[in-house]
Amino acid sequence: MASTPRSGMVRINPWILVALAVYAVAGLTGIVVLLSPTMNNRMTDTDLTSTFLHPLSPGHPLGTDSLGRDLMWRLLGGLGVSICVGVGVALISIVLGLALGVFGGFFGRTASFATGLVVDVTWAFPAILLAIVFAGWLGPGLPAVVLALALTGWASFAVIVRGEMLSLRERDFIAAARVLGVSRLKISLTHLLVSLFPVTMVVSVFFVSTSIVAESGLSFLGLGAQPPTPSLGVILAEGRDYLSQSWWPVILAGALLTGLVLLLNALADNVRDRFDPRSRRLQ
Amino acid sequence: MTAVSTGVVPPAGSVSTTLVIEGLEISTVHVGDTRPLVTDVTVSVGSGEIVGLVGESGSGKSLTALACLGLLPHGVRVTKGSITLDGKTVTAASEQELRSLRGPKIGMIFQDPMTSLDPCFRIGRQMVEALTAHEQVSKDVARKRAIDFLGHVGVPEPAKRFDSFPHELSGGLRQRVTIATALLLDPHVLIADEPTTALDVTTQASILQLVHRLRDELHMSVLWISHDLAVVAQLADRVAVMYAGEIVETGDTQQIFAAPKHHYTRGLLDCATHRHRGEPFGFIDGSVPEPTEWATGCRFANRCSFADSACLQHPEVTGSQQSGVRCHHPRGGGATS
Numbered sequence: 348m349a350s351t352p353r354s355g356m357v358r359i360n361p362w363i364l365v366a367l368a369v370y371a372v373a374g375l376t377g378i379v380v381l382l383s384p385t386m387n388n389r390m391t392d393t394d395l396t397s398t399f400l401h402p403l404s405p406g407h408p409l410g411t412d413s414l415g416r417d418l419m420w421r422l423l424g425g426l427g428v429s430i431c432v433g434v435g436v437a438l439i440s441i442v443l444g445l446a447l448g449v450f451g452g453f454f455g456r457t458a459s460f461a462t463g464l465v466v467d468v469t470w471a472f473p474a475i476l477l478a479i480v481f482a483g484w485l486g487p488g489l490p491a492v493v494l495a496l497a498l499t500g501w502a503s504f505a506v507i508v509r510g511e512m513l514s515l516r517e518r519d520f521i522a523a524a525r526v527l528g529v530s531r532l533k534i535s536l537t538h539l540l541v542s543l544f545p546v547t548m549v550v551s552v553f554f555v556s557t558s559i560v561a562e563s564g565l566s567f568l569g570l571g572a573q574p575p576t577p578s579l580g581v582i583l584a585e586g587r588d589y590l591s592q593s594w595w596p597v598i599l600a601g602a603l604l605t606g607l608v609l610l611l612n613a614l615a616d617n618v619r620d621r622f623d624p625r626s627r628r629l630q
Numbered sequence: 631m632t633a634v635s636t637g638v639v640p641p642a643g644s645v646s647t648t649l650v651i652e653g654l655e656i657s658t659v660h661v662g663d664t665r666p667l668v669t670d671v672t673v674s675v676g677s678g679e680i681v682g683l684v685g686e687s688g689s690g691k692s693l694t695a696l697a698c699l700g701l702l703p704h705g706v707r708v709t710k711g712s713i714t715l716d717g718k719t720v721t722a723a724s725e726q727e728l729r730s731l732r733g734p735k736i737g738m739i740f741q742d743p744m745t746s747l748d749p750c751f752r753i754g755r756q757m758v759e760a761l762t763a764h765e766q767v768s769k770d771v772a773r774k775r776a777i778d779f780l781g782h783v784g785v786p787e788p789a790k791r792f793d794s795f796p797h798e799l800s801g802g803l804r805q806r807v808t809i810a811t812a813l814l815l816d817p818h819v820l821i822a823d824e825p826t827t828a829l830d831v832t833t834q835a836s837i838l839q840l841v842h843r844l845r846d847e848l849h850m851s852v853l854w855i856s857h858d859l860a861v862v863a864q865l866a867d868r869v870a871v872m873y874a875g876e877i878v879e880t881g882d883t884q885q886i887f888a889a890p891k892h893h894y895t896r897g898l899l900d901c902a903t904h905r906h907r908g909e910p911f912g913f914i915d916g917s918v919p920e921p922t923e924w925a926t927g928c929r930f931a932n933r934c935s936f937a938d939s940a941c942l943q944h945p946e947v948t949g950s951q952q953s954g955v956r957c958h959h960p961r962g963g964g965a966t967s
Contacts, residue, residue: 455704456704518745519740519741519742519745519746520745520746520747520748520749522701522740522746523738523740523746523747523808523811524748524756524759524760525701525732526699526701526732526733526737526738526812527732527733527737527759527760527763527811527812527815528729528730528731528732528733528734528760528763528764528815529759529760529763530729530763533759533763537751537759538748538750538751541748541750541751542748542750544750
């Protein structure tokens with residue numbers, strides 16, 4: 348996206364993209380390790396003879412944790428989990444939110460009211476409560492976390508989309524299309540969906556980052572990834588107990604998480620600047 | 631530029647009327663509460679005729695136009711009267727019927743060509759969309775017809791422009807594109823809601839010429855909504871003047887501009903033209919009343935220097951439908967003028 352900026356368009360900062368690419372490679376490595384049965388043991392094997400090894404120890408570049416598990420692989424795996432959950436939650440939320448937001452925004456008052464009602468009911472359930480319910484139903488683990496986050500997240504997205512739709516449908520070009528006898532369904536599926544693209548892009552990037560934080564939080568509480576599967580939240584939670592003896596698991600996991608979220612937010616901000624016609628700059 | 635209008639003979643009275651608005655009342659409707667925004671509007675547009683609907687902002691011209699297309703905003707309804715288009719009653723049509731009317735029977739062009747084209751799609755696609763909404767045509771045929779029309783409305787290099795995005799065109803070109811799109815379906819009536827207001831004066835003149843030419847070639851009826859008297863004078867065969875939700879004067883363009891009967895029309899003309907060099911522009915004291923502030927008598931009375939006790943009664947239109955005035959003391963023939 349950073350290539351060939353058109354005149355007047357805000358560029359996406361290349362450093363953000365480079366840093367995100369590094370994160371993506373790390374996360375993908377983590378996912379591969381998580382999924383492959385032969386490599387999985389790298390992050391789960393315990394070795395009680397070498398606990399709390401400092402970073403740069405031989406064989407363990409980032410040291411080990413309280414059970415002697417290699418921290419580098421655990422962080423990579425945790426990152427993979429975070430990215431999977433973040434992207435998964437964002438995707439589900441967006442599909443659900445777009446569908447309901449478009450429905451509520453374009454098909455008259457009753458539809459708008461119905462959407463509002465569903466959203467309000469959804470918002471009445473905190474994600475943590477839902478996560479506990481789903482953990483009880485599906486057993487604690489990542490599926491429960493993804494479901495809980497997606498089922499609360501889509502509502503905010505639906506509200507944003509509906510607001511955007513309500514503003515879009517008053518635009519002249521929508522009226523112009525209606526004047527030409529184009530059906531409402533066709534208008535909402537072409538003109539409106541395409542016009543929703545910028546806001547969808549921005550919100551989805553933002554959603555990935557909030558979902559990652561939420562997943563870490565739920566895992567920290569023990570509702571998310573179950574041992575021995577690592578997750579940044581799990582590493583934080585486990586490291587907290589031994590903070591006085593070994594600071595590095597908590598610091599490293601926290602830094603990784605903070606960096607990723609900051610980067611995603613910066614990207615969302617950049618994307619917004621790029622698509623927002625009001626922030627168009629002269630070159 | 632005035633040559634444009636003087637060269638055209640107004641259509642004879644025998645010509646069939648295409649768009650008939652009769653006793654139209656438009657109101658906001660909330661639960662148990664109806665407030666009129668437009669009352670008793672009667673205008674007809676004959677086949678091949680250009681009628682100018684003139685008035686200040688808030689006089690109800692745009693609402694009247696939207697009602698013709700069945701596109702009134704939510705909570706606003708036609709509460710009295712009727713609109714007939716080619717013998718078909720628009721005000722009683724279902725959404726499905728309306729959709730089939732919009733396009734082939736009645737088209738509309740908007741004030742601002744910068745916003746009436748979707749910035750996300752190539753203009754060709756938007757034109758073809760209009761065609762395919764009504765007719766089963768192949769892509770190639772639709773494309774060819776769209777390009778033909780672009781050429782017809784004076785877009786240079788139409789084949790190339792077909793694939794342009796709206797932002798790549800100037801305001802005048804964009805307005806030509808919206809006109810071409812509206813005409814693509816060969817509507818009997820074209821409603822133009824101040825389509826030259828957002829354009830340069832020179833561009834405006836060329837668009838006016840274009841509309842005139844197209845009217846002659848396609849024999850289409852035009853309801854031209856404007857607050858710009860100069861534009862209407864150049865273009866329209868007949869003029870209807872709106873004030874505070876009702877029509878206060880109708881007549882031939884020549885007659886309205888030469889000898890306006892309503893004091894409001896006179897005031898409007900004074901605002902737009904110098905009668906003598908060096909004299910300041912005239913103006914009408916006060917502003918158009920909100921629909922909630924309409925007087926029960928003549929709605930213009932509080933701004934009219936000829937108002938007297940008779941004006942406490944709401945005046946009816948006197949004269950014919952072709953040339954009428956809503957005033958107790960019309961100029962040139964009234965008791966007090």
